[in-house]
Amino acid sequence: MKAVVCTEHGPPEALRLLDQPVPEPGAGEVRIAMRAAGVNFPDSLIIQNRYQIQPPLPFSPGSEVAGLIDAVGPGVTRFQIGDRVAAMTFQGGFAEQVVVRQERVLAIPDAMPFDVAAGFTMVYGTAFYGLKQRAGLKAGETVLVLGAAGGVGLCAVELAKLMGARVIAAASTAEKLDLARSLGADEGVNYATQDLKQAVKALTGDRGVDVVLDPVGDRLAEAAFRTLGWNGRHLIVGFAGGQIPSLPLNLPLVKGSAAIGVFWGAFTKHEPAAHLENMATLFDWYVQGRLRPHVSRRFTLAETPDAIRWVMDRKAVGKVVVTAG
Structure with missing residues (x-):
């Protein structure tokens, strides 16, 4: 699979699009075939070693994705292959496939496009x-x-x-x-x-x-x-x-x-029930037409460095997303 990889800390222009092994889900994990990934300001901090939580090098940035579950690990009870979902990955989202613990995954409404879902949660x-x-x-x-x-x-x-x-x-x-x-x-x-x-x-x-x-x-x-x-x-x-x-x-x-x-x-970790209640309310409001998410720019996976730079330079209005296509 293709993935955007941070091999050394620095600006987004230092990121590389590389072939990587397809990850396999372990116990309690699902694998998501990414259709879109949200670009967030913390992504620019992580690749520069300026964020409060830092993964070891090398790593793929990207903290939120939307797509289809294409594999499930042992013990997964909440999801099955083919489910439309969004997930908080915290890292690894700028890749064609990403493995996430099921607790970080949310089913998304059928009416919500993947590019909207990727920048919603x-x-x-x-x-x-x-x-x-x-x-x-x-x-x-x-x-x-x-x-x-x-x-x-x-x-x-x-x-x-x-x-x-x-x-x-x-x-x-x-x-x-x-x-x-x-x-x-x-x-x-x-x-x-x-x-x-x-x-x-x-x-x-x-x-x-x-x-x-x-x-x-x-x-x-x-x-x-x-x-x-x-x-x-x-x-x-x-x-x-x-x-x-x-x-x-x-x-x-x-x-x-x-x-x-x-x-x-931290709220999603310490108060998971309240988090799920919040997200249920937000998804309901979206389906009712009371929320109108604004996706202003879409970049391809290969253009991820440009997408992060766009956000870093404060050119973004609303959400910026990377798409798998």
Whole structure:
């Protein structure tokens, strides 16, 4: 089989498309014939040895896939050959076939195309977990979403609106803000041309927002935290801006606000029942037409380095996927 392999840490251009042995599933594992694989910002960190969890070299990156099960190992009870599924692989997804433990696999609705499914689980799962379990978002509250046209950000816009919130989208271009508005954002702030804190202050009448969902970090984090009102919750999702920021701890003190980590991968491990309940809700909303996943670019498996570079350079809006064809 063909697989994209990281043989040395470095930029995506150093990745190689190689022939690899077809993996065989062991006990409790299934093998998925990949039809599409989602491209996520952590993929760019793993290949550069900058992620908190690092596989040994050589390895194939790619953290989420969708496809058909083509083999099952001993003890597999939840799936059979031919099932349409999506899976969190954490590594190995950029390959024609990948072996995954059955606990990481989800059956997908018949109405969901593979390219949509490949980019659905991680971003919608992260955004929903952050808003529901970590922030305890209530109808009528106001949510500020940074990176609102990115993978997690755009999902957060949709979900916060579905959950009854007022949504302020923040992004770096007018085009990205237009996309966020098309999926439910009530207001938009262009943080490339506007002062984030002052703009949000004007939009909320000095009251501030109840929740910040922040997948960007870097220079925007402190300004975003300063937009919080009393009892506000700042959701720390990631650091796509590049730098891990520091926060003056007097800010949570005087605002009565909280900085809350959103580590969806750990949530799926520690609270599997709640994770499955979340995903069932999200799949139902998709089938009902209440969610509209936005896949903006598709690359072939051989073009995986270009796909990762596209995400690294912050050109992606919505989801970017790699397809097997």
